[in-house]
Amino acid sequence: MSIEVKNIHKRFGNFIALDNVSLNFPQGELTALLGPSGCGKTTLLRIIAGLEQADSGHVFLDGEDASGQHVRERQVGFVFQHYALFKHMSVFENIAFGLRVKRRDVRPSESEIKKKVMSLLELVQLDWLADRYPPQLSGGQRQRIALARALAVEPRVLLLDEPFGALDAKVRKELRRWLRRLHDELHVTSIFVTHDQEEALEVADQIVVMNKGRVEQIGSPDEVYNHPASSFVYGFLGNVNLFHGRVHEGVLDSGGIAFDAPDHAQAQDANGIGFVRPHDIEVERYTADAEGIVARLRRSHAIGPLAQLELVRADNAQLIEAVISTERYQHLGLTEGETLIVRPKRLRVFVNESASQSA
Amino acid sequence: MSIEVKNIHKRFGNFIALDNVSLNFPQGELTALLGPSGCGKTTLLRIIAGLEQADSGHVFLDGEDASGQHVRERQVGFVFQHYALFKHMSVFENIAFGLRVKRRDVRPSESEIKKKVMSLLELVQLDWLADRYPPQLSGGQRQRIALARALAVEPRVLLLDEPFGALDAKVRKELRRWLRRLHDELHVTSIFVTHDQEEALEVADQIVVMNKGRVEQIGSPDEVYNHPASSFVYGFLGNVNLFHGRVHEGVLDSGGIAFDAPDHAQAQDANGIGFVRPHDIEVERYTADAEGIVARLRRSHAIGPLAQLELVRADNAQLIEAVISTERYQHLGLTEGETLIVRPKRLRVFVNESASQSA
Amino acid sequence: ADVSLLNVSYDPTRELYQDVNKEFAKQWKAKTGDNLSVKQSHGGSGKQARSVIDGLSADVVTLALAYDIDEIAERGLLAKDWQKRLPHNSSPYTSTIVFLVRKGNPKGIKDWNDLAKPGVSVITPNPKTSGGARWNYLAAWGFALKQPGGSEAAAKDFVTKIFKNVPVLDSGARGSTTTFVERGIGDVLIAWENEAILAIKELGPDKFEVVAPPVSILAEPPVAVVDKVVDKKGTRKLAEAYLQYLYTDEGQEIAAQNYYRPISDKVAKKYAAQFPKVKLFTIDEAFGGWSQAQKAHFADGGSFDQIYQPGKK
Amino acid sequence: MASAITPSDIKSASPGRTSSRVLPGFNLSLGFTLLYLALIVLIPLSAVFLKTFTMTWDAFWTAATSDRVLASYRLTFGASLIAAALNVVFGGIVAWVLVRYRFPGKKVIDALVDLPFALPTAVAGIALTSLYSANGWIGRYLEPFGIKVAFTPLGVLVALTFIGLPFVVRTVQPVLEEAERELEEAAASLGANRLQVFAHVIFPTILPALMTGFALAFARATGEYGSVIFIAGNMPMVSEITPLFIITKLEQYDYTGATAIAVVMLIVSFILLLTINLLQAWARTRGRAEKV
Amino acid sequence: MAGAAASLSIGVQARGEPAYTPAATVEPFWVRALLIGAALAFLTLFLFIPLIAVFAEALKKGWDTYLLALVEPDAIAAIKLTLLTAAIAVPMNLVFGVAAAWCIAKFEFRGKNILLTLIDLPFSVSPVIAGLIYVLIFGAQGWLGPWLAEHDIKILFAVPGIVLATMFVTFPFVARELIPLMQSQGTEEEEAALVLGASGWRTFWHVTLPNIKWGLLYGVVLCNARAMGEFGAVSVVSGHIRGETNTMPLHVEILYNEYNFVAAFAIASLLALLALVTLAIKSFIEWRANEVNLQPDQE
């Protein structure tokens, strides 16, 4: 089922939590709502679910205006960050809950319920836990049960609010892959909220980046990572080095070094910032005639496929982070303290914060 | 100052929390205590600090037996996971506390205290927060204040119990780098507890890997990551693919494919597991004559410098994770669903779990 | 010098002893130069006696009935023959049991018989805890005995009927008065004569009136010095003087002013108008003395326990 | 009492650990605690039991189970039971209303709920009596319907309800406050209507607190004296409560009789306390398991 | 009165509105109105009217009579005695409460649950029995009675007895308030202080005490209210000597029995006022605790 929200506004007191948000969530896709804390992700999700009322705007489920519908009637599956399992019910009863509270005329028989619950437990690979109580489960298990419970009523859409936020790093990574696989199997239209960009990038088909109650960008993981629409998105989606300077007719001058800024050919001596991701920085041994920024390697460590370099610019003592492959690192034979030449391979310039939208 | 623990035993009731642990923490280095939850890291740290009493064994601080010393006298700095800041004292008072409770004859004057505290606040870059109260600080700020407080009494060693455990991913990353820099500046012998291997690998000079109350390995990040002493360490320190099979005279046979296992030349048809890190897996287009494991690319995503591949073995449907550089990924032009040849570049075989120690 | 005396008394005597203390202290000061302060403790008679038994160091006890002082004597705090030590059975004043009814006497209550009629609501305290209540009980019982053809069985029957009409059983005389007067419960309150008159004076001269039955009991509240206490404190002289004072004309006047019937004929005559004419019988003649009465009626399993079982069908 | 909601087992409640004897003062504080406990509570209480040992079993049995005493047990425990039940219903509603709704005067009401804790019982007794007697502010409106409150067992009930009120409110309130709203939302998103949410989600959550509140209100009510004697009417076999009976016995110089009844009440208190603590232990194990 | 502590521990916790009241979990208007109505009706009948009645009766004959009743010597003596009793009983229970909470909340030891139960015990013992036990021990017919009489030591029917009975009845208040509070705070801050070199006492004064001060104050306030208001237990051991062993609640009863209703209610109103002040302090404490401790813990 597709979901559409149109011109959603929401305030809490004087605080504007959502400011004219319009979005489309295509049928069968897994969309991540990504943004810093407090940007309104949860609020939007709750409005879609019907747990919260928008001040104005509409929610369409399958093209049909659902704004007046009670959460009960919307047939959405909602998964909470802290699981919200019923503690006094066994795992089985938790999953069966949605079926058992159905109106008598549409309620399945106990044996059907049993079959359904067991098949869901198998789906989430926890059929051996049916008789346990939530307190006896690990966080990862609880979250999977919460998901099974949401799926039991065959929701038309699945909404997940930071489903892995309460889990520790390792489990979190595992579970997000598991979620992706599950989604590939079921293909329920899903929206999940996160403020961890890695998670969004790894799992989602589509990413909605939000900031301060507004949508900053919407696109595939590749789009938002590699072609950020604003400096905010650039900064939020991964580590980044900033080169402050002045932009003049397509050139950014930062500390005496010139960077190409073809987007800003018409800029006239404006303030600008160049954004460079650490892995877009080229590093080589210092030679007097090499072009680039001179920097000292303060600290490096190479574990696994990538080597992290912490460099200090010779001219203004600014920190530059660079990531190169371990192979190249070993090949260069770098040692801490030595002087290197650093060159951005790819740089994106944004002129002024306010102008960033047009950039 | 150097720290040494010798033959430490500790039980809680029937549960053995530490089992004959002997370790050396060299002067001026930053050591990470790494291990899964419940393995005894905190317990060991608390015993070193004197907050807990070992059942047997000794703790030497600077070569001097400290087992009988009260925590008050050990001059250790301890940083708690949940900060343990004094809520009713301002940031300034928190940091000054250790100085103000000194015996009168060694207590610095108020003006000295003030100078000291302000310099510590500068050190942790929070001098503008002196008059705030802990509840008014963010998690990251609190942890830095906790550190400043511990440093105020010029401890001979610094002990940190999952100092960043309560922080969110982004802040955590920032703070661990900051800690590293701070340590480089101060060179106080430090031990910090974590169960996040990335953190340990990135920050520490030396890593102690613990499991179930015992020390599994001790070494530099490179050593423990690249030359794990046991299958446990291998698995714990990063993602890993397992190839189960039988080892016979230096060769592991897993699903009909032979892998070299030079460590086990004398093994006779033993159970064995090959461990391969995702980035130690080579991937290429399928050709009929290529040697290697045939696998289908189920899912891939390439954001940033590395591409993650999820492959399914054609023979036994096992999952293989591979990581290749984005360059190579793009160069290969892989698409999901296609069939590939996979080859471990580097593989380590452990025969039997129980034999893993000797391996 | 400052001297003090503790007089442990029962509920209705508060006002009486306030006056007595004031006058006696004046006299004592004049006589000896000592500043005397008499401390008072009031409560249900039984409870007060128990406190003394438990160690409340009363120099004198002025209780509702001899039985309570007997109990104290039983524990060795004073001589068993205490009642012979002062004139008139150690009772410096007497009283009787009368009825307090609402203005105009709407139920037309005149005599004990009227209390036993169905539909009349009677207020009296609990004889188990209140000395006054025991006098009430025995008065009714004695009245029935004295009727033509009166017998123990008839008396029991009669008192049973009265108690059927009792809706509230307070633990002390004062509680009952409050219930009747303040809460507006009941048609008639059986009370000490002095209580009844005082209640009218204090609470509503225009709301209540006293009805004296033709026959009632002669209540003799006794007083005694507690030997053990006064000997220890060295206050015997003072305590004895205090009780003696009650027998003096002044003392008798004060008693009469507080609506206790004085034993001095002279004073009695002076205040005759204030006390209705009632034919009085004594406890000795009707019941053979307090210990007998106590045993027969108020001990566990006694007549009261037998007749008063409202819970039982 | 708070114990209901506040696990005495630290492991479950505290972020830290408690094993460490590194903190000073254990022996001193425990020593003082035990000494003071023994002097003020244990030794005096044991006096009651020792006193009953001076009685024969028969004497004890007769004293503790005479008709009148039995009737007083019936009244005391019966009225306490009903009062506690009333408080469960209305205290539950009050707690709910205070936690969930916003209305004018809420803060004041919240504060005043504790009044029966703080108001001297004798004052409460006198005030209630004057209100509920036939000519009182409230009683006069009940009188025409033939409802008599003061000086009847109903009056006992009123007094016991008054003093028990805060117990239920104050045990349920924090539980409701901490109850995750999300659970209700989860149930609603699964299609449950409000009534089903209440029956299946909210009620089971507050049930332990309700039970604890009930037990506490009941325990307090059985022992109550000050507020009851004024309003009860104290008719033997009808409206005479057990604590009053103890006093009555005392006033008849029957110490052993009084102690016999006291022992019965003490044993009931013990059992009640035990029940409460078991309830708490039960709630606690549920709480602890949560941290798995 | 076991429940007091319950209220206490709650007292210092956040008592705020729920962060939001989303549509999905709110009852229809009429249900809300009905419930609020039921709650208010119940509270009016059982709380507000009795409270108002006390003051109305006290002021029936005007302020002058009211004030006169309060300055009457016996009333003053009762007030003094009540204050004295509280001044002894409350600090004793305070010290006990802190010691008990310290060892129970900060240490593990066997028999802790039994200890907790024993501390609760006085909550569920009838005040009448609380009085009776002292009679059995110190009464002239009791265990120590004869010995005490011989040595001329007065306990029963004197201030010590009243204080003892009050101490018994108010025994658990402070402890019960502090134990859960200190348990929830754990030991990390104390450990931090020790690591920084602070001595045990310093740690207690500078770290523990400031953290529990509101809970402590609240426990004291309620303990005090109950100490001043106790009737049943004190009534048994007091002896009711006017101007000497009558506490305020007993004096209320006596005045009442003297048909001096206005004065009785005047003293009662003083006690009710104390209760109200107690509640006001309590509310203030809650407010303060919210202000100070419950500021956004995570940002």
Ligand SMILES: Nc1ncnc2c1ncn2[C@@H]1O[C@H](COP(=O)(O)OP(=O)(O)OP(=O)(O)O)[C@@H](O)[C@H]1O
């Ligand atoms: N009921 C409420 N009353 C007042 N403000 C609220 C309420 N609910 C949310 N807010 C505010 O609205 C903003 C958006 O909240 P929301 O929970 O949607 O953020 P979020 O993006 O989910 O953040 P997080 O990542 O921290 O969960 C926040 O600033 C929050 O403080």
Ligand SMILES: Nc1ncnc2c1ncn2[C@@H]1O[C@H](COP(=O)(O)OP(=O)(O)OP(=O)(O)O)[C@@H](O)[C@H]1O
């Ligand atoms: N006071 C205690 N009583 C009983 N068991 C304890 C106590 N303290 C620790 N343990 C147990 O000892 C084991 C080791 O605990 P420890 O806290 O040292 O683990 P850890 O490695 O720090 O784990 P984590 O990463 O979860 O903090 C755990 O199983 C724990 O349950």
Ligand SMILES: [Mg+2]
């Ligand atoms: Mg959120």
Ligand SMILES: [Mg+2]
């Ligand atoms: Mg730990």
Ligand SMILES: O=S(=O)([O-])[O-]
């Ligand atoms: O004070 S009485 O004993 O008469 O109730």
